[in-house]
Amino acid sequence: MVDLATAARALGVGRTKAYELAKRGAFPCPVLRIGTTYRVRTADLLNLVGIEPQQPSREDPPARTDT
Template identity: 65%
Template sequence: MNGMTRTELLALPTTVDLVTAARALSIGRTLAYQLARAGNFPVPVLRLGTRYRVVTSGLLAVLGVERGTDTATVNAPTLRPVPGL
């Protein structure tokens, strides 16, 4: 199974499913579910009913990927002067 690029990792939403997290970690689906059931997945896993979710920030931390200031400024709103102030 192929991993994910830094760009793909930084584009992930706040939480991802277990299969996506497994892909980021370059492990297979079956192993990911086995590890999650045993409580040994390398990233904290949230179990919501019958579904597993992984918080992306934890995934990025384990992979050593940091959100740089360059990505933070891309999404920053443009400030415009308010007339009369």
């Protein structure tokens, strides 16, 4: 997740306008309100700007954690 200001920058929207849109329920992607903060799921933001989130390949072995 990213904060609303970060999502706004990615979309070329000003911080004040982003909060205004979020409060009205008009931000271009779903916004979650957690306590007093607004958060945007990274996958929703990437989808909005046309970027597919990278999925791990089944061919890649899992990272070692015993080192």
